[in-house]
Amino acid sequence: KNQVEQSPQSLIILEGKNCTLQCNYTVSPFSNLRWYKQDTGRGPVSLTIMTFSENTKSNGRYTATLDADTKQSSLHITASQLSDSASYICVVSDRGSTLGRLYFGRGTQLTVWP
Amino acid sequence: EADIYQTPRYLVIGTGKKITLECSQTMGHDKMYWYQQDPGMELHLIHYSYGVNSTEKGDLSSESTVSRIRTEHFPLTLESARPSHTSQYLCAAVGAANTGELFFGEGSRLTVL
Numbered sequence: 094k095n096q097v098e099q100s101p102q103s104l105i106i107l108e109g110k111n112c113t114l115q116c117n118y119t120v121s122p123f124s125n126l127r128w129y130k131q132d133t134g135r136g137p138v139s140l141t142i143m144t145f146s147e148n149t150k151s152n153g154r155y156t157a158t159l160d161a162d163t164k165q166s167s168l169h170i171t172a173s174q175l176s177d178s179a180s181y182i183c184v185v186s187d188r189g190s191t192l193g194r195l196y197f198g199r200g201t202q203l204t205v206w207p
Numbered sequence: 208e209a210d211i212y213q214t215p216r217y218l219v220i221g222t223g224k225k226i227t228l229e230c231s232q233t234m235g236h237d238k239m240y241w242y243q244q245d246p247g248m249e250l251h252l253i254h255y256s257y258g259v260n261s262t263e264k265g266d267l268s269s270e271s272t273v274s275r276i277r278t279e280h281f282p283l284t285l286e287s288a289r290p291s292h293t294s295q296y297l298c299a300a301v302g303a304a305n306t307g308e309l310f311f312g313e314g315s316r317l318t319v320l
Binding site for chain 2: 097102127129134135136137138139142182184195197198199200202
């Protein structure tokens with residue numbers, strides 16, 4: 094069964110600290126993996142998209158890694174800010190079509206305290 | 208980018224009412240989607256469209272219906288709302304074809320009393 098599992102379910106850190114969110118998947122075949130940020134009451138916003146051949150991709154203070162062999166991805170947030178408080182969703186696409194079918198994780202709820 | 212506009216953002220209605228959630232996009236993209244999201248749960252695909260007059264049901268069974276008469280609009284309708292329909296509804300569209308990136312609207316939070 095194709096699945097996307099995220100950990101931890103929730104995380105609280107102090108402003109300025111770093112953190113790493115995990116995503117493990119069993120989706121096969123694999124096309125790409127995306128990380129989205131979703132503020133409370135808003136729609137998800139894309140942070141990164143990684144294909145099979147990419148190991149690392151950065152977007153400002155966000156750095157995503159992908160190990161396609163172990164089917165694991167991580168999202169590292171550096172020097173956290175209060176505005177980083179949000180749900181971070183991992184989404185994996187298979188190669189069924191141009192877009193591929195999307196498999197969503199349940200998200201990690203990050204809270205940054207001052 | 209594909210700017211996605213959803214209205215209303217919030218809606219509280221009584222059981223049995225008919226409601227339509229509007230979704231529009233400004234970039235003329237063919238592929239559009241409706242997702243349902245409950246707190247702490249993953250997004251579930253309920254409807255999608257690959258172009259005008261093309262609509263399909265998604266993975267999650269839903270009593271809602273959709274239409275795609277124009278490329279820009281992809282409204283979702285509930286003929287008779289029930290408390291079990293209370294949820295967040297997210298509309299999305301695919302951006303540039305070569306990336307397949309999915310852009311979401313801000314969502315419509317529906318509460319049925």
